[in-house]
Amino acid sequence: MTHDMKIIVIGAGVVGVTTAWYLTELGHEVTVIERLSAPAGEASFGNAGGICPSFAGPWAAPGMPLKALRWLFDDFPPLKIRPRFDLAQWRWLAAFVANCNARSFAENKARMQRVAHYSRHCLTELSAQTGIAFDLSDKGVLQVFQTEEEAEGGRRSAKVLAELGIAHRFVEASELAGIEPALKDSNASFAAGLHLPDDGTGDSHIFTRSLAALLVKKGCRFEFDTIVSAIETDANRIIGLRTHAGKLSADAFVVAAGAFAPALLKPLGINLPVYPVKGYSITCPIHTDAGAPLSSVMDEHSKVMVTRLGNRLRAAGVAEIAGYDRALRPEARLGLIDRVRNLFPAACDYAAAEFWCGFRPMTPAGPAIVGPTEFSNLYLNAGHGSNGWTQACGTARILADMISGRTPDIEP
Numbered sequence: 001m002t003h004d005m006k007i008i009v010i011g012a013g014v015v016g017v018t019t020a021w022y023l024t025e026l027g028h029e030v031t032v033i034e035r036l037s038a039p040a041g042e043a044s045f046g047n048a049g050g051i052c053p054s055f056a057g058p059w060a061a062p063g064m065p066l067k068a069l070r071w072l073f074d075d076f077p078p079l080k081i082r083p084r085f086d087l088a089q090w091r092w093l094a095a096f097v098a099n100c101n102a103r104s105f106a107e108n109k110a111r112m113q114r115v116a117h118y119s120r121h122c123l124t125e126l127s128a129q130t131g132i133a134f135d136l137s138d139k140g141v142l143q144v145f146q147t148e149e150e151a152e153g154g155r156r157s158a159k160v161l162a163e164l165g166i167a168h169r170f171v172e173a174s175e176l177a178g179i180e181p182a183l184k185d186s187n188a189s190f191a192a193g194l195h196l197p198d199d200g201t202g203d204s205h206i207f208t209r210s211l212a213a214l215l216v217k218k219g220c221r222f223e224f225d226t227i228v229s230a231i232e233t234d235a236n237r238i239i240g241l242r243t244h245a246g247k248l249s250a251d252a253f254v255v256a257a258g259a260f261a262p263a264l265l266k267p268l269g270i271n272l273p274v275y276p277v278k279g280y281s282i283t284c285p286i287h288t289d290a291g292a293p294l295s296s297v298m299d300e301h302s303k304v305m306v307t308r309l310g311n312r313l314r315a316a317g318v319a320e321i322a323g324y325d326r327a328l329r330p331e332a333r334l335g336l337i338d339r340v341r342n343l344f345p346a347a348c349d350y351a352a353a354e355f356w357c358g359f360r361p362m363t364p365a366g367p368a369i370v371g372p373t374e375f376s377n378l379y380l381n382a383g384h385g386s387n388g389w390t391q392a393c394g395t396a397r398i399l400a401d402m403i404s405g406r407t408p409d410i411e412p
């Protein structure tokens, strides 16, 4: 076992901070470098908050290219591609389409499920150990289907879940309000639903910030407002990081820079297949308790996830494949509000919604990239896509074990 190494983690999102946690627990001296002035300022800030191992799976699925074509004519499309003169975008899209077949889907789904369920277990353990409060709710996730075609997809998912031994219940439309009472006032009409009782919700921003504060007490250092501009190598080793504050050295380095990891790795000859898939969220204070969801509802029709985070309602959706464009498009805000108001008309004063966007660090196949590289002391923990909050603790622990020469609890 290798203990007491000096390790630098690049990125203080939920993935970087959980990685720092498990490395610190294993006795290493860890420093986290973050270009922003606080933890969880990018994708880990305003995501949908779903801790959804039963749901975890790749977007690259059979039938997805056809759906994407149909969405071209939608007024609020779940997926939007803005073509750019960018080889990375075209390469990523080609690899995504290549994974849209039954065999790749099954393989990638099984890998993601394994990691996500392990991660759920790690998060439960970590919350009990630390007592961090982050609006955690264990009341499950309800997927709702508005059309018979969507319900049929739900029945197929239920079959896969049954094969994997994952708790679930396919429910008729009449049973939905029994699970989420506020749906009885919904303006939408439903065909059916799929209830995933083991999934949950929580605020990844509050969690990451609190975990970072605990880490500081344990001796882990955080260097905020520090941009890593280059990773310096000598033959097959990393010898240091270049930042505007000077050069930083360590025994080992972890890149946990989310959607920004490819730019850091490219000069090293590592072409990380991670692309920024932009999404939006709104957050509003709940003003009518009875009108808001108890837990989390995933509307399969619009692919918008509506989550209760304590006394706030968070709704997130939309996938824009358009590079690192941070524009907060008003039509996305209006579209989100419209879909959520349709489901839960009385929950919030939607005019007061805070609006946010972030980049899902997506791999074309789905699974995150976790492990060593061709450089002997450089490790990756990136590409968690739309499931990064769900998978963070698990992938962090797997990587910390690998770096420490321990056998991870599950086959990564």
Ligand SMILES: Cc1cc2nc3c(=O)[nH]c(=O)nc-3n(C[C@H](O)[C@H](O)[C@H](O)COP(=O)(O)OP(=O)(O)OC[C@H]3O[C@@H](n4cnc5c(N)ncnc54)[C@H](O)[C@@H]3O)c2cc1C
Pocket (backbone or CB within 6 Å): 010, 011, 012, 013, 014, 015, 016, 033, 034, 035, 036, 039, 040, 041, 042, 043, 044, 045, 046, 047, 048, 049, 050, 051, 052, 226, 227, 228, 229, 256, 257, 258, 259, 260, 261, 264, 277, 278, 279, 280, 281, 305, 316, 317, 357, 358, 359, 360, 361, 381, 382, 383, 384, 385, 386, 387, 388, 389, 390, 391
């Ligand atoms: C709209 C939306 C909804 C989502 N919903 C869910 C959900 O319900 N459930 C779920 O599990 N997941 C969800 N996700 C995905 C999840 O948010 C991400 O997978 C996860 O936050 C990724 O974490 P990360 O730490 O890898 O990346 P980030 O949180 O983006 O962190 C990366 C960090 O690295 C820093 N960094 C980058 N480059 C450098 C550099 N050169 N020097 C120093 N620092 C650097 C950045 O500033 C950033 O803080 C959603 C994402 C979006 C966008």
